[in-house]
Amino acid sequence: MDKLYIIKIGGNIIDDEEKLSSFLKVFAAVEGKKILVHGGGKLATKLAEQMNVPQQMVEGRRITDAETLKIVTMVYAGYINKNIVAQLQANDCNALGLSGADGNVIQAHKRVHAIIDYGFAGDVDFINSSLLQTLLQQNISLVVAPITHDKQGQLLNTNADTIAQEIAKELSQQFDVNLIYSFEKAGVLLDSYDDSSVINKINSASYKELKEKNLVFAGMIPKLDNAFAALNSGVKKVIIGKAENLHQLLTGISGTTIVNE
Amino acid sequence: MDKLYIIKIGGNIIDDEEKLSSFLKVFAAVEGKKILVHGGGKLATKLAEQMNVPQQMVEGRRITDAETLKIVTMVYAGYINKNIVAQLQANDCNALGLSGADGNVIQAHKRVHAIIDYGFAGDVDFINSSLLQTLLQQNISLVVAPITHDKQGQLLNTNADTIAQEIAKELSQQFDVNLIYSFEKAGVLLDSYDDSSVINKINSASYKELKEKNLVFAGMIPKLDNAFAALNSGVKKVIIGKAENLHQLLTGISGTTIVNE
Numbered sequence: 001m002d003k004l005y006i007i008k009i010g011g012n013i014i015d016d017e018e019k020l021s022s023f024l025k026v027f028a029a030v031e032g033k034k035i036l037v038h039g040g041g042k043l044a045t046k047l048a049e050q051m052n053v054p055q056q057m058v059e060g061r062r063i064t065d066a067e068t069l070k071i072v073t074m075v076y077a078g079y080i081n082k083n084i085v086a087q088l089q090a091n092d093c094n095a096l097g098l099s100g101a102d103g104n105v106i107q108a109h110k111r112v113h114a115i116i117d118y119g120f121a122g123d124v125d126f127i128n129s130s131l132l133q134t135l136l137q138q139n140i141s142l143v144v145a146p147i148t149h150d151k152q153g154q155l156l157n158t159n160a161d162t163i164a165q166e167i168a169k170e171l172s173q174q175f176d177v178n179l180i181y182s183f184e185k186a187g188v189l190l191d192s193y194d195d196s197s198v199i200n201k202i203n204s205a206s207y208k209e210l211k212e213k214n215l216v217f218a219g220m221i222p223k224l225d226n227a228f229a230a231l232n233s234g235v236k237k238v239i240i241g242k243a244e245n246l247h248q249l250l251t252g253i254s255g256t257t258i259v260n261e
Numbered sequence: 262m263d264k265l266y267i268i269k270i271g272g273n274i275i276d277d278e279e280k281l282s283s284f285l286k287v288f289a290a291v292e293g294k295k296i297l298v299h300g301g302g303k304l305a306t307k308l309a310e311q312m313n314v315p316q317q318m319v320e321g322r323r324i325t326d327a328e329t330l331k332i333v334t335m336v337y338a339g340y341i342n343k344n345i346v347a348q349l350q351a352n353d354c355n356a357l358g359l360s361g362a363d364g365n366v367i368q369a370h371k372r373v374h375a376i377i378d379y380g381f382a383g384d385v386d387f388i389n390s391s392l393l394q395t396l397l398q399q400n401i402s403l404v405v406a407p408i409t410h411d412k413q414g415q416l417l418n419t420n421a422d423t424i425a426q427e428i429a430k431e432l433s434q435q436f437d438v439n440l441i442y443s444f445e446k447a448g449v450l451l452d453s454y455d456d457s458s459v460i461n462k463i464n465s466a467s468y469k470e471l472k473e474k475n476l477v478f479a480g481m482i483p484k485l486d487n488a489f490a491a492l493n494s495g496v497k498k499v500i501i502g503k504a505e506n507l508h509q510l511l512t513g514i515s516g517t518t519i520v521n522e
Contacts, residue, residue: 050312070340074308078339079331082408082416086362090414096364096392101347103357103401131357134399138392140364147343153351155343 004175005034008164010183013243014041014080024084026246028091035142035167038084039160044075064119064157072157077145084143095141100148101155103131106163108148108156122148122156124163127170165230172234179235181223182243187256192217202258204228231260265436266295269425271444274504275302275341282348287507289352294436296403296428299345300421305336325380325418333418338406345404356402361409362416364392367424369409369417383409383417385424388431426491433495440496443504448517453478463519465489492521
């Protein structure tokens with residue numbers, strides 16, 4: 001099976017033009033098949049301020065009302081996605097940008113919640129892997145924006161971590177999938193303030209131990225649970241670490257590698 | 262050769278939610294291979310006002326400064342493109358949206374002009390037809406936004422009429438291309454205020470006569486010159502008419518059909 005890298009980059013790197021540009025240079029140089037899933041960054045918040053659209057947050061999540069959906073569609077699927085694609089093209093990486101509506105690659109439904117109305121937030125129903133495979137086989141690198149649709153004409157704002165994971169699970173039948181979550185920390189840390197305390201490798205046994213001894217930072221637990229869920233669904237390897245070290249993450253020198261053994 | 266419809270819709274229909282929605286229903290139902298090229302509409306101007314970005318027009322053309330490029334990228338490649346794709350998906354038409362940067366499908370260069378600096382306006386250099394063909398062969402309908410790139414990382418604002426024409430010319434080697442320009446008028450009119458004065462068919466001989474007798478509205482001449490240029494490059498048929506009558510345009514009942522005979 002061909003190797004496939006699915007790399008998620010978070011908002012902090014998107015907001016930093018210089019860091020994004022060097023990240024994209026490294027991404028472009030990665031050999032083989034690859035998908036980049038990007039989050040949103042602060043641009044959407046800035047634009048909402050300029051347009052006088054108040055932003056409502058509940059438990060750290062943005063409530064996506066109709067005006068906010070318009071903004072995130074413009075910023076995520078328009079500005080950020082097309083600028084990343086253009087930069088990759090400049091680095092001789094033949095990239096193509098996608099929202100979930102394009103080719104119906106990610107179908108979702110409007111989130112249903114007993115108490116909170118998240119607005120136009122989407123939970124993923126399924127990934128249409130055949131088009132993704134066709135494009136990857138043409139050696140096209142895919143750049144996925146965190147906007148999905150419900151196949152009824154409604155666009156939906158969707159978590160980029162979840163999109164990366166769902167694509168990774170779905171494509172693990174056809175590829176050896178390495179799923180990389182790149183963010184501002186060096187990896188899974190024993191001390192969340194000390195980048196040198198990164199745990200290089202975690203498997204299910206050591207994860208159990210780390211949790212029992214309360215050695216994992218609470219905020220990392222959902223990320224790690226998701227990583228093991230992905231591994232249980234056929235993903236080969238999950239790597240968590242700093243976006244600036246992408247090359248070292250892929251070679252296992254930097255970051256935390258999570259395997260299911 | 263397979264038939265391919267390349268249909269350009271202008272701003273006035275994009276600004277009208279109801280008209281756009283019925284247009285997309287008809288487009289979705291068109292059998293066979295098809296590409297929709299869309300313009301911008303007034304949304305970009307509105308957003309620029311909301312963001313306090315002054316818009317400079319020279320000879321009816323928008324000057325695309327850096328802030329305006331950001332706005333048109335967000336509105337054209339983001340909001341408009343993804344909403345059209347989502348609506349087509351709802352009508353069971355498997356659509357995929359593209360800017361010129363995606364898959365390097367439309368490469369352009371920043372316009373060079375002796376006197377006027379148009380800013381980030383792009384003139385098309387070439388169309389990468391192989392990816393377009395691959396996608397069309399998968400029965401995917403393409404939705405093209407009027408944003409291109411220069412392969413050096415720069416996005417460029419590009420005329421949608423030109424994009425439609427360049428794609429039509431390039432794909433005429435592989436398909437029987439029908440190029441449709443749909444706009445607010447019923448077609449090429451003898452009296453520009455009277456929709457019933459539409460000329461049903463124009464060929465090169467009758468066009469010469471119409472021009473000699475000054476019967477063609479001046480504003481239509483560049484459009485017609487472009488139509489004949491497309492026909493001379495292998496496009497089978499050019500149709501000009503009202504977007505609301507798309508079905509009748511395609512069957513030749515409505516609008517002006519231009520052929521090279």
